[in-house]
Amino acid sequence: MSPIMPAFPAHSGVLELAGAALAAGAVRGVLVPMRAPGGSRAWSLVTDPAMLDRADPLPPAMTVHGSRALASFARSPEGGTLLAILRPCEARAAVELARLGQIDLANVILMTMDCPGSVPLDTHRADREAAPDPADPSTLRSLCAQCQAFAGEGDLCATGPSGSLHALTAGGRAFLEKLGIEPADGPPPMERYAVLAAERGRRAAEDRILLRSEYGGLAGLVRLFSGCIGCRTCRTVCPICYCRLCFIDMKDRRTPAEELLARSGRNGAVRLPPDTLLFHVGRMAHMSLSCVSCGLCEDACPADIPVGRMMSMVSEGTTGLFGYRAGSAPGEPLPLNTFLKDELHEFED
Amino acid sequence: MTMAGNCPRTGVFVCGCGPNIAGQLDIESVAAAAAGLDGVVLAETWGLLCSPDGKRHLADRIRESGLERVVIAACSPRDHEKTFQDVCAGAGLNPFMMEMANIREHVAWVTRDRTEATAKAVRIVTGAVLRSAALRPLEQTGIVAEPAVAVVGAGIAGMAAALILAEEGRRVTVLDRSTEAGGAAVLAGNPLAVELRDRFLAEPGITFLPGTEPAEVPGFFGNFLLRPRSATGELFPIVRVGAILLATGCVRDAEGSCHPAEGFAVLAEMLRVETGDGGFPSRRHAFLDPVSTPVSGVLVAGGAGGPCSIGSAVMSAGAAAGTILSTLVAGREMETEPRTSVISEILCAGCRTCMTVCAYAAVSYDAERGICTVNAVLCKGCGNCAAACPSGAIRAKHYMPDQIRRQVAGVLA
Numbered sequence: 001m002s003p004i005m006p007a008f009p010a011h012s013g014v015l016e017l018a019g020a021a022l023a024a025g026a027v028r029g030v031l032v033p034m035r036a037p038g039g040s041r042a043w044s045l046v047t048d049p050a051m052l053d054r055a056d057p058l059p060p061a062m063t064v065h066g067s068r069a070l071a072s073f074a075r076s077p078e079g080g081t082l083l084a085i086l087r088p089c090e091a092r093a094a095v096e097l098a099r100l101g102q103i104d105l106a107n108v109i110l111m112t113m114d115c116p117g118s119v120p121l122d123t124h125r126a127d128r129e130a131a132p133d134p135a136d137p138s139t140l141r142s143l144c145a146q147c148q149a150f151a152g153e154g155d156l157c158a159t160g161p162s163g164s165l166h167a168l169t170a171g172g173r174a175f176l177e178k179l180g181i182e183p184a185d186g187p188p189p190m191e192r193y194a195v196l197a198a199e200r201g202r203r204a205a206e207d208r209i210l211l212r213s214e215y216g217g218l219a220g221l222v223r224l225f226s227g228c229i230g231c232r233t234c235r236t237v238c239p240i241c242y243c244r245l246c247f248i249d250m251k252d253r254r255t256p257a258e259e260l261l262a263r264s265g266r267n268g269a270v271r272l273p274p275d276t277l278l279f280h281v282g283r284m285a286h287m288s289l290s291c292v293s294c295g296l297c298e299d300a301c302p303a304d305i306p307v308g309r310m311m312s313m314v315s316e317g318t319t320g321l322f323g324y325r326a327g328s329a330p331g332e333p334l335p336l337n338t339f340l341k342d343e344l345h346e347f348e349d
Numbered sequence: 350m351t352m353a354g355n356c357p358r359t360g361v362f363v364c365g366c367g368p369n370i371a372g373q374l375d376i377e378s379v380a381a382a383a384a385g386l387d388g389v390v391l392a393e394t395w396g397l398l399c400s401p402d403g404k405r406h407l408a409d410r411i412r413e414s415g416l417e418r419v420v421i422a423a424c425s426p427r428d429h430e431k432t433f434q435d436v437c438a439g440a441g442l443n444p445f446m447m448e449m450a451n452i453r454e455h456v457a458w459v460t461r462d463r464t465e466a467t468a469k470a471v472r473i474v475t476g477a478v479l480r481s482a483a484l485r486p487l488e489q490t491g492i493v494a495e496p497a498v499a500v501v502g503a504g505i506a507g508m509a510a511a512l513i514l515a516e517e518g519r520r521v522t523v524l525d526r527s528t529e530a531g532g533a534a535v536l537a538g539n540p541l542a543v544e545l546r547d548r549f550l551a552e553p554g555i556t557f558l559p560g561t562e563p564a565e566v567p568g569f570f571g572n573f574l575l576r577p578r579s580a581t582g583e584l585f586p587i588v589r590v591g592a593i594l595l596a597t598g599c600v601r602d603a604e605g606s607c608h609p610a611e612g613f614a615v616l617a618e619m620l621r622v623e624t625g626d627g628g629f630p631s632r633r634h635a636f637l638d639p640v641s642t643p644v645s646g647v648l649v650a651g652g653a654g655g656p657c658s659i660g661s662a663v664m665s666a667g668a669a670a671g672t673i674l675s676t677l678v679a680g681r682e683m684e685t686e687p688r689t690s691v692i693s694e695i696l697c698a699g700c701r702t703c704m705t706v707c708a709y710a711a712v713s714y715d716a717e718r719g720i721c722t723v724n725a726v727l728c729k730g731c732g733n734c735a736a737a738c739p740s741g742a743i744r745a746k747h748y749m750p751d752q753i754r755r756q757v758a759g760v761l762a
Binding site: 100101242243245252259334337 | 702705706716739741751758
């Protein structure tokens, strides 16, 4: 791994902390990826400190989003205190899901480590140990290569080559206090990553210029999504998509035959099943404010459509409108639920 | 524009509204265009449909032609929806099978060009006709009005009103933040106020809850569900009352200007009463009805409505009590809104977004099942929750997706 993010002594340090917390009874469980049979990794709820030997806190690939694993456990505070060891984008998604009423974070400590990124699933299938190199975008998934928020999230973060432990919230501080651990002074020092973040910012901006020129406008979007096979995998793997039944699948919004004939009549033909574009644009409308740019949708797309980069680009625009950032402060209200008399004047006549 | 399915027998009535609509657009053309739509068996114009003659004519047509749907192209439903619903009900048609197309406020009053206005009216009427085919009958239900009254504030006005109400046999619950009854007048040592306080405390029909304030007040005229709370946050059992009298008084600041009592803004918001001048509640009419707020069943007496003398406070208390006694009649049936929202238990993800947008406190969260539910008696059918639900789990009964889609298709046809 490159010297930008040296092999992490915190790996063992973080697991040591988790083991100590379990042994001391400060938490009832630890959520962490574990090595599974066949060389893959799986999110696991660990209660026996001895099992942490098999944990792999920053696995090379992202298979299931950590926030999704967390949401399957922490729907209410009843489960007791849990320490969740996550990537920064997973911690932000967890906070966003809490705002959306899908996770209860009252008894959850979110702990993150500096994330080197993930290798594409294709790479991972070929070689379970192929590791991401944060300095070499060719080893990373496309959205990881653009990610600038790869450190310093959650209640606690272990950061830098020495793995210094910082408490970012009162909950994080209280947790460390319970274990008799003194957190490092001050906020996590992010300057060391400034060059890498700036480079990735430039890459994202260039990529977005390209996407806009290729796929801008209705005709561009039709071309972009024409290869969609309608598998809905992008929706299935998305950590934020939480509806129990997607709007696109609801029976009472099925398009009647008469309407399809009318649409066909306009251009001479209509694509069936209908509403491919509606599905993707609908997803952008529904999810872009809460998107944490984790990139799972794009990595999973069997048709190689840049759904993640598109969503991330749209998200930059929509969140910018409201000065919002998905998964930042937990108490902050959702912009679409907040009525302000004085906003969005740029859209007035 | 055609739509599949059996088209119900539909009558379209285009109202001229005197010269209001007829003067701005060609209502004959609108009726002629409507006559060509599927299911329309009758499309005609009328000078003033809300007049007694117009209503009689409408009822006759519904009966003669066996109409299953009625589309009224006229004014805003805010003005005459109820009028025409009643006509339909009288003629044996479920009132929710009537759809209004607002071609007065939305067209005649805002679109200058006669040709454009006529074309716009045709689109709006087409949308209404297509939507009306998908309407489903809804049943009007009611609940019996609660004659009991809550008074907030046990000062001179609150005590005077409570005594009048109690002497007429009404159960009265009086809340006051202070632990003593009497308010400013008793503190000032006014002997009449002291005497009033003693009668107030001795009156068996009055339940006085010292040191309390309303924590929440969902409901409406005839059926408010008031939950008192103590200063320490302790909640008391819900009190069901038909009307609420605000007698919270006012205070004078160091500069000599008067403000409503502390916490009044919160109380006003809870009751959806708008406040105007200096934070005092707005009234139905400054001279003709100074004790009624625009919210039915919420009244104001004494200093809560603005600074006043002890004499005026007692007089306004009498007026407010009289208004309550004459309008809130025991045993009277109050109509509830049939166009409520319903939440699908299967689709609800329990995110509680609906609760943040409901202005009527009609949605609550069931922690055990992890879903939200609508109290149909409190729901006013505004549709906020249905629009806000990220999961599409909420349906507004009178604005179902097929009804909306057909209307949009009709307007765009």
